[in-house]
Each structure stands twice: as C-alpha cells, then as structure tokens.
Amino acid sequence: MPFIPAFLGRSMAAAVLLVLGACAQLPQDVDRPVSNALASPAGTALATLVQERRRADAARYESGFLLLAGPQAAYGSRLALIDGAQKTLDLQYYAIHVDASTGRLVRGLRAAAERGVRVRILLDDFHSTGRDALVLGLAFVPNIELRLFNPLAGARGSTFSRLLNSAGDASRIQQRMHNKLFLADNVLGVTGGRNLGDAYFGNSLNGNFIDVDVLAAGPIVQDLSRSFDSYWNNERAYPAQSLVSREELQAIR
Template identity: 65%
Template sequence: MPLHLRRPVLSTAPWRWLGLLLLAAWLAGCASLPPPGERPVSTALADPQDTRLGQLVLARQAADGAHHPSGFRLLVNAQLAYAGRLALIEAAQQTLDLQYYAIHADSSTERLLEAMRDAARRGVRIRILLDDFNTVGPDAQVLRLAHEPGVQIRLFNPLPGSRHSLVGRVLGSLGEISRLQQRMHNKLFIADNAIGITGGRNLGDTYFGESADSNFVDVDVLAAGAIVRDLSASFDSYWNNQLAYPVQALVSRAELDALQATEPATPAAPPPPASATATVLPDTAPAADPLAARLELQKITLTWAPAIMLADKPDKIAAADEEADREDTLVDGLLNLMAQARRDLLIISPYFVPGSRMMALFADLRARGVRIRVLTNSLASNDAPAAHVGYARYRTALLRMGVELYEMRSELPNPHRAFGSSGSGAGSSSRAMLHAKLLIQDTRLLVVGSMNLDLRSQLQNTEIALLIRSPAMARDTAALIEPHLLDSAYRVELRPDGGLLWHAPLGSGAPDTTHEPDTSLGLRLMLRLIAPFAPDELL
C-alpha cells in the first residue's frame, strides 16, 4: 500500500518566529517525554568495497588515475539532486543512512519513501534520523515507514506535546525552552557507506522544484570514497546518542492512523526522467538488471581532491549555553578558515546574521585588502522574514567597511538556469528563495554544507559541511554563481546621505529603489516594530 503522504503548507523555518510564540507561554501546561525504550547501538557498513557502489567508486578512481581517495560532484540542479537520491536508494545493497532536519510529507518524498520501503524488502538496512521539530500534522506521516520491516527511524531531541500542530507542539514544550530552540540541522544521504550527498536540501517538493508556489534555490554535493566514511561516522555519533529516540517510543501506529484520517491523500509522484537519473549513478550490473538503463555511475564526472568533514558534535545540543560557546563549533571553524583568506571570499548564506565576532573578522580582512562578497536573501525572497531583521541591522556597517552585498530577487529571470535550479515544477510565477550554503575562499577552497552564517547555526543548531581543497571546483562554482549576482540579485550600496540603494538586477526591468524591493509597506513596518525586541541568537 502507498504511504499516502500529503503536501504540507510550506513551513521551512518555524523556529525563526519562535520568539513570538513565547508570548503565549502562560497558556501552556508542561508535558514530559516517555522513556526512550530499547535503543540498540548500530554502526555504518564496515566494508563498502564488497558492495556494487563501493566497487564502482574504486573502478572510477582507478580509471581517472586519481591521486586522492575522495571524489566530488556538485549537484546544482533540483532534478539532478532528486534523481541522485532516488538512484542511491535503488543502487544500495546493504545500508541506507539518512539524517535530516525536515522531511515533508508530499509527492516527491512519497516516491523516495516508497523506494526505501522496496529497498528494505530486498534486505537493505535503513536508518533514518530526523529532527523532531517538524514531525507534526501531515509531516508526521513520514514516521509510518518506521513500522516497515528493515526500517528504523529515530527522532533527535524529541519534544513533548501534541503532533496535531506545530503551535501545540511548541506550547507543550515551553518547560524546556532552551532545548526547544536547539535543533539538529544536519543533512546526509548515504548509500552503502560508499556514496553520500550533503548540502542544504531537506526532503520535500519545495527543495526539488515541485512546488507550484515557492521553491528553494539550493546546492548539494555528491561525495564518493574515503570521505564518506567520515560522514557515516558523524551519522553514527548522532544515531547512538542519548537524544535519539526510536519512533515507537514516541508515537504509535494507531496515533499516526488517527492523524492520517484527518488528512486527504495525495497521489504518488512519478519517477524523475531517466535522462536526469542516468547522469548521476552507474551501473555495471548484468544487462538483465531492470535498473541498468538508469544507473550509470561510470559516466559521472568526479573531481578527486583532498577534503575534510566539518561537523558539530551531537552533544552541542545538550550542552549548557556557557559550554556551547567554546569556539569548537562548525561555524567557528569556518570563521578560522575565513581568517586565512588572502584575496577573496564569496559567501552564500540564506540567513546571514554576522554577529560581533564575524564583523571584527571582516574588518580585519578588508584592512588586508581581501574582497568579500555576500549573497543572501532579500526580504521578498526570505521564507523567514524575521531573520531579515538580524541581517538588516548589520547591513550599513558591512557596506561601510567595503563588503559587497547582494540580495536575491524572488522572481528569477530563468529558474531553470539558476544555480541550484528551482526545477521543472517551478515556472516563472513560482517564488524563488535562496537556501544554498556555500563558501569559496581564494578560488581554492570550496565549502558546501547545511550551515547558515548566523548565530543560530553557530551557537544552537548542529551542522555539517564538506571542505574541499580543489581550485578547479572552487573556480567552476564561482563561475556558476557570479553571473547570478548580476542578473538575479539586487546590489545594495550606500547613498551619499547614508541611506541604502538597491540596484535592480541587469535585464530585470525592475527599477532601482531606496527601500526593501518587492515588499509591501506593511511588511517593512512590521519588521521595524519587532526589530528592537529580536535578539540575533533567535533569528
């Protein structure tokens, strides 16, 4: 039987307006979590070389004459990112490990979950680790897969309270407000400990260009070889952590059935075009294999390069505030990396709230002549307008020190051409929202991950990223992004009187403006009203 997921109302960053919900704290009672139940320790596949994917990676490395044991391919297209995940599911022989902040119940996800159920039935062990915050309402239905043989789902940092609505969940958790704000934001998709995908995308229509209303511009990286063992080790550290609860300890199948009874079903999405899948993965299986026409890893171009994984420890969430600020988080590592820049920094961050330490770092870099360019969301393209408050309070100071600021327009000139393309389902009327998280240093180092450059990612959420030392990849990625700074983003500058001027993207036909472009007066006034009461750490 199909899982019958339902497309949710878009809600990708609800914690960003959490501060407003706290005003209703006096209405809430306090709930508590049940015992975690049985939680056996398990680890990643020890020897991926015995699998078809492992053998294919070794063959590809030998054919390329690679001098490094890890290979990479940027996934900058929504269909390709989806096809890659589906192909990994179908190619896996022994294990699939997924770690996500959010898995939304909609058509694209249903197709992936159906493929995972089929994989489990052919003997693949599946572990899914999901942050608990979004597992409410229609999205709770993804937990039904935990009741399939061969599939285990654990919820990280679970919250008490109702799963009927997000508001009920928040109000039922106000007794532990610190934990409520600290979320597992990592994204991993790993097959047979041989090939993995990480980056900005969660799972859902809006991440794969299938939403009729709003779609994210996002980027992932496919990794193969030795670096995947590090990704799997990070996954295992979270999976076996005391904050990871088996689904069965928190919600029963009967409770999921009761929730589902109130939600209309959505038909499963068709599989992606074979042409998209064929460029992602390989096949050296016998010709009789029904997957042979779709899995062609030997045709993919990989860049073999030295790389390291940057990842927060899962205990970052359990730590007290004074323990969390120890300068050993992923974002702290990125700040130390940026301090070594000699010529150029190109930063892509959808939620950009620098904070005092980053501002001091930027001032030092600018004094040394380092060029700094930042692409972030405009107020119109931001799916969490309150986050714009934190960015806006630093904007003038950034411009005064010579940082170049670009704000992505919500109407892209060509969604299919955009880096991180918003996909086939997104027409010109679909709102585009930046969600990619990238850093390019001196056209030499490329960082792709789940992190935003804000204080929430630095101090509260856990994050993961890959740092790839490849001038070729860094150069190609910069060449991909730079045209969109001109034709898809507003360039923000200081006026002689100290005010701001937004230069419209080239060829857009939009006028230059002296206020937040493409927004209503009401929205601008509302943000001005809440700005004095919104600390950076909550945005």
C-alpha cells in the same frame, strides 16, 4: 488590585489546570540499541563503481566529489543511491515533508528494505506534525529504523501546541539538528542544503528553495557516516515507536 469576577477567576484557574494536566512528558529509560555504519563497503556494487571510476579517471585521491547544482540532479542522485544500495542506507534530515517528491523516495526506501537493505532515518522532531508526521510510519516497516532527534513532547496536531507544551524547556528545544545526509553502503553519499520535499527539488507551486548539494565518494563517506552514528546513538535520539503509535498516525489520515 483590580477586581476579578469570581466566575472569571474560576474559569482561568480551570484553564490553567487543564493546560497543566495536558502537559506531556518525554518517555524515560528508552531502549536505544547501538548501531553503526557498514564497517567495510568493499564488495558492494557501489564500491566497485567508485573504484572503477577512480581507475578510469586516473584519480590522484581516494575520495571524489561532484557538485549537484540543480534540483533534478539532486533528486536523481538520491533515487540512484536508493536503487544501488545493497547493504545500508542512512538518512539524516532536519525536515521531511509528506508530498509527491518524498513519496517516491519513501517507496524506494520501502523497496530497498524489502530486498534486505538496512535503512536508518534520523529526523529532527521540530516539524514532524500534521500530515508531515505520516513519514514516521516508516518506523513500523521491517528493516527500517527511524529515530527523532531532540523531540518535543505532546500530540502531533500542530507545532504550536507542542511548543506550548514545552515552554518550560525552551533552552533544550532550541537546539535543533540541521544536518542533511543521504548515505548508501558507506561509499557514496549526498550532503548539502536540501531537506526532503517538493520545495527542495523544484516541484512546489508556491515557491522553491535554491540549494546546492555535493555527491561524495570513497573514504570521505566514512567520515560522514561517523558523524551520522554520533547523532544516531546519542541519548537525544528517540526511536519513533517510543513517541508515537500506529493508531496515532492512522488518526492523522
């Protein structure tokens, strides 16, 4: 057996105890009020728009689709959905980065909430660290609810520290949510490959992702909303307030 100096052994033991003592746990008995998508989109401006376009095009089917191949169309469609929503906005994403592109979307979501739109945001919790954690501040805005899916316990200073803290729960934390939905009044929605951030809308100076989105309209959006609701009301979706406080977010600034 190799010789280990006594002072080194004590140091290692102290380090292990420090790490173990710092390990955070996910909250227990979290209150998750059940909520669901708008039961009927009829009567909203977006629903009227969809019906008018369907009649004008003499469309054969109730649902319609439009390919959004470019980043400008993808970004503009999301802004238009925010501006046009009258009752609900449901967003589901793997990552939301705090940058210029998202900043404009966030300001729109705040404005929508102020005019009475119910906003629900479901975000995978893997990347909500550092400055990207600041998006969690939306959880404290009236009419906006934000839940984090399958969270990692621990402080939000870095992803590495949270992974280290969750090392004993590796099988669970590998089960990430990559769904991407942006739904307005349960009648129009965008889905596809883009998360939210400069690199997804052609605005990053370091490199941009090439993705494709689809604008969906009509009853098919209700199917997308049912998928959203199944994740939103899942026991792995934690209200952001149960995981982070205003003071913690203010410290990140």
